[in-house]
Amino acid sequence: MALTITCPICGKRNGYEFRYGGEDKGPRPDEAGLTPEDWCDYAHMNNCVAGVQKEWWCHRDGCGSWFTICRDTTTNLEVAEPAASAEAEAK
Amino acid sequence: MFSKKKRLLGDNPPLKSTYDAVIIGGGLHGLATAYFLATRHGMTNVAVIEKRFIGFGAAGRNTAIVRANQRTQENLPLYKEALDLWPVLTKELDFNLMFYNCGNLNLAHSEAAVKAMRLQVASAQFHGIESHLVDPQQCKELVPALDITDKPRYPIYGGMYHPPGGIVRHDAVVWGLAKGAAKRGVHIHQGTAVTGINVENGKVASVDTDKGKIHTSRVLNAAGGYSAALSYDFLGIRLPISVLTIQAMVTQPLKPLLHHVVSSGMYHCYANQTLKGEIATGAHMDAWPNYTTQNTAHYIKHQAEALTEFLPCLKGIKFMRCWAGLADMTPDMAPIMDGNDQVEGYYMDCGWGYFGFKSSTVTGKYMAEFMATGEYPEILKPFTLRRFKEHRLMGETAALVSYSADN
Ligand SMILES: Cc1cc2nc3c(=O)[nH]c(=O)nc-3n(C[C@H](O)[C@H](O)[C@H](O)COP(=O)(O)OP(=O)(O)OC[C@H]3O[C@@H](n4cnc5c(N)ncnc54)[C@H](O)[C@@H]3O)c2cc1C
Ligand SMILES: [Zn+2]
Numbered sequence: 484m485a486l487t488i489t490c491p492i493c494g495k496r497n498g499y500e501f502r503y504g505g506e507d508k509g510p511r512p513d514e515a516g517l518t519p520e521d522w523c524d525y526a527h528m529n530n531c532v533a534g535v536q537k538e539w540w541c542h543r544d545g546c547g548s549w550f551t552i553c554r555d556t557t558t559n560l561e562v563a564e565p566a567a568s569a570e571a572e573a574k
Numbered sequence: 575m576f577s578k579k580k581r582l583l584g585d586n587p588p589l590k591s592t593y594d595a596v597i598i599g600g601g602l603h604g605l606a607t608a609y610f611l612a613t614r615h616g617m618t619n620v621a622v623i624e625k626r627f628i629g630f631g632a633a634g635r636n637t638a639i640v641r642a643n644q645r646t647q648e649n650l651p652l653y654k655e656a657l658d659l660w661p662v663l664t665k666e667l668d669f670n671l672m673f674y675n676c677g678n679l680n681l682a683h684s685e686a687a688v689k690a691m692r693l694q695v696a697s698a699q700f701h702g703i704e705s706h707l708v709d710p711q712q713c714k715e716l717v718p719a720l721d722i723t724d725k726p727r728y729p730i731y732g733g734m735y736h737p738p739g740g741i742v743r744h745d746a747v748v749w750g751l752a753k754g755a756a757k758r759g760v761h762i763h764q765g766t767a768v769t770g771i772n773v774e775n776g777k778v779a780s781v782d783t784d785k786g787k788i789h790t791s792r793v794l795n796a797a798g799g800y801s802a803a804l805s806y807d808f809l810g811i812r813l814p815i816s817v818l819t820i821q822a823m824v825t826q827p828l829k830p831l832l833h834h835v836v837s838s839g840m841y842h843c844y845a846n847q848t849l850k851g852e853i854a855t856g857a858h859m860d861a862w863p864n865y866t867t868q869n870t871a872h873y874i875k876h877q878a879e880a881l882t883e884f885l886p887c888l889k890g891i892k893f894m895r896c897w898a899g900l901a902d903m904t905p906d907m908a909p910i911m912d913g914n915d916q917v918e919g920y921y922m923d924c925g926w927g928y929f930g931f932k933s934s935t936v937t938g939k940y941m942a943e944f945m946a947t948g949e950y951p952e953i954l955k956p957f958t959l960r961r962f963k964e965h966r967l968m969g970e971t972a973a974l975v976s977y978s979a980d981n
Contacts, residue, residue, distance in 0.1 A: 486862070502861070503861060519963060519965060523965070527814035527962050528812035528814055529813065529816060529863075530803075530806050531802035531803045531813070531816070531817055531863070533817075556817075557866065558866065559864050559866055
């Protein structure tokens with residue numbers, strides 16, 4: 484399936500313009516008191532969701548900005564953030 | 575006409591409520607482990623649980639290349655033993671695995687690549703594995719169709735020739751191992767999915783499937799592309815894995831022109847000619863994780879361009895079929911073979927990426943030993959999951975240039 488990604492600046496573009504930046508794992512851990520295990524968790528460990536996950540992308544061949552989107556890894560389709568879509572359904 | 579049943583290995587035996595070991599995944603790694611548990615350790619009360627049918631995963635989708643010229647001291651002995659096993663298993667299984675040791679030629683497209691190969695060749699030779707550095711002229715002698723002029727975008731500077739490697743028929747290995755294991759009493763449950771692992775007092779107690787619960791104290795996660803997702807879903811154990819779709823394709827049949835497996839890290843392309851005459855080629859992985867197993871026009875075009883750069887005689891030839899499978903990639907391009915650590919009785923054999931066919935049988939042998947005795951075999955120890963926490967990543971990546979278009 485053709486991958487398209489929506490850049491917050493340039494809009495919806497061909498997925499090959501972008502660079503994948505990993506699962507969204509929250510903010511980078513504080514360096515004070517950081518253990519090697521915690522760093523490994525942040526740097527290497529993944530949930531590998533077969534379904535919708537929140538992830539980082541960079542518009543490499545475009546404006547260069549980094550941003551997050553939600554994508555279904557079983558279809559390659561960008562989707563609305565799950566909580567937001569549940570809210571929309573409720574309305 | 576082509577009923578779904580045709581793909582199944584016999585009828586499912588009834589699912590028992592207790593097994594001595596449960597293996598998740600009827601791929602090569604799961605089946606090989608089951609086979610060796612039964613034949614080498616007398617453990618026959620074993621179930622292989624396969625969601626679809628045996629060989630549905632990467633086991634039946636790979637391009638069947640085997641070789642033993644890896645880079646690191648930890649990987650080399652394992653792959654050497656794996657390569658030596660094919661003729662032994664062909665006899666033992668009484669199944670023609672079609673081992674075709676036509677040799678592998680890996681191309682270098684820069685001085686730096688030649689130097690890296692010099693180290694890789696020396697490391698292989700140190701372990702008694704036949705591997706030589708060859709110059710462009712020798713590359714041409716091995717594969718006359720190669721363009722060794724300075725016309726291609728990345729001219730050929732030399733190569734690494736590894737005569738004992740080649741191709742093995744992957745479906746034959748799947749069926750040979752499955753039949754061998756089933757004959758000794760192993761239950762292979764196809765069309766059955768594992769849906770959970772239950773732990774009591776830090777030990778594996780049972781496994782849930784969509785056909786019922788199984789009591790067992792040992793479970794092996796050999797679910798290939800799904801191994802990391804299952805590990806997290808069932809036990810909350812996260813793995814350093816990214817799952818990428820990898821694409822492959824074959825051309826129309828041609829008269830014999832390519833007598834070795836040829837690969838190029840620079841072009842991110844490998845090719846060999848099957849006994850039917852088709853050029854089987856692949857190597858491209860999507861640069862983002864996904865479970866689609868879909869081919870993309872983008873990569874088919876890319877593959878055609880790369881292939882015809884160093885084999886220009888293939889210009890105008892048509893691709894006949896294409897397919898894709900999943901590759902569970904680790905950051906150091908080495909697998910995770912571990913067990914009995916965070917959860918007693920939970921074993922893992924995953925992170926094989928796009929190189930887990932050639933090693934499947936030897937891994938099964940050692941994982942079976944591990945599961946039967948509870949003792950971690952020496953040869954597997956470097957592949958512990960703990961290496962990531964201890965920041966001891968292996969240097970296998972260096973041998974492969976890059977695994978995704980972006981890395
Ligand atoms: C296109 C391609 C080309 C490749 N080329 C090569 C090559 O040339 N040489 C090489 O050495 N390697 C190659 N590989 C890699 C190799 O194929 C894999 O590393 C290897 O097959 C992995 O075997 P496995 O048994 O771990 O996984 P798989 O064969 O993927 O088996 C896993 C099985 O688990 C099942 N499963 C998943 N979830 C569940 C569940 N919940 N319950 C029950 N069952 C489940 C799946 O249906 C699947 O059958 C290639 C891979 C691909 C995709
Ligand atoms: Zn942009």
